[in-house]
Amino acid sequence: MTRDLLGAYWSSAELVTNGVIFLNLLGALLLGMLVGYERSYHGRAAGMRTYGLVCMASAALTVIGGYPEFWFGGQMTALVGTDPTRVVQGIVTGIGFLGAGVIMREGFNISGLTTAASIWASSVIGILVGVGFYAAAMGLALMCAVVMIYLSRIEAWLPSRHAIAITLRFKPGYEPSEDKLRAMASERGYEIAGGSLMIALEGGRMEWRFVALAHSKHSGAPLGKLAAEMAHYEGVDGFQLTHARN
Secondary structure, eight states, X not given: OOHHHHHHTTSHHHHHHHHHHHHHHHHHHHHHHHHHHHHHHTTOXXXXXXXXXXXXXXXXXXXXXXXXXXXXXXXGGGOTTOOHHHHHHHHHHHHHHHHHTTOEEETTEEEOHHHHHHHHHHHHHHHXXXXXXXXXXXXXXXXXXXXXXXXXXXXXXXXXXXXXXXXXXXXXXXXXXXXXXXXXXXXXXXXXXXXXXEEEEXXXXXXEEEEEEESSTTOSOOHHHXXXXXXXXXXXXXXXXXXXXX
């Protein structure tokens, strides 16, 4: 390994290419965060961090394909009989299965999406290092860290709508009214999320499950107050309340 070979990775042409890649990553991050905010605002599990990481890492994989002459310090012509893009495809596919293993779902609550996205983004950082785009890899790693550390604070500051997963078990023979249920939710600052209502009947007892979405960030009664009211609600034999990210 000669000094000239090492210097090729930090030549002016390589640094300019890394700068262009970095600008692409920054633009993709901002656009991904924009889409993710819409999901976060509506109480969905995948928010600004998840969308931002995935969009940025996807851009990194795409943009490096436009500069094959700068891969491996400009030594692509010396790699006879090899196809690095096939290795990249295999890595991305394998990491996708690994990321799926950290996503957990319990009822209406989903967790692990940001962790899965960060694992996938980390694999892209490794790919950038592998092909010799060191500056772009460091930029991607820095932006990923900033997203995971600070973006949750920005999400907490922006307007949003929190969601609550509710399970109601009614007394035998009692038939609840959906209209009354929706009116009760509205009076307390919530609305039943479209498509979330599930109804089951077992042993003569009806069970309703749904997600209540707050009208705004500062509306919606707290869980403690809702629980106290539901304990005395007509026909309710049991209930379960939990914060939901669906």
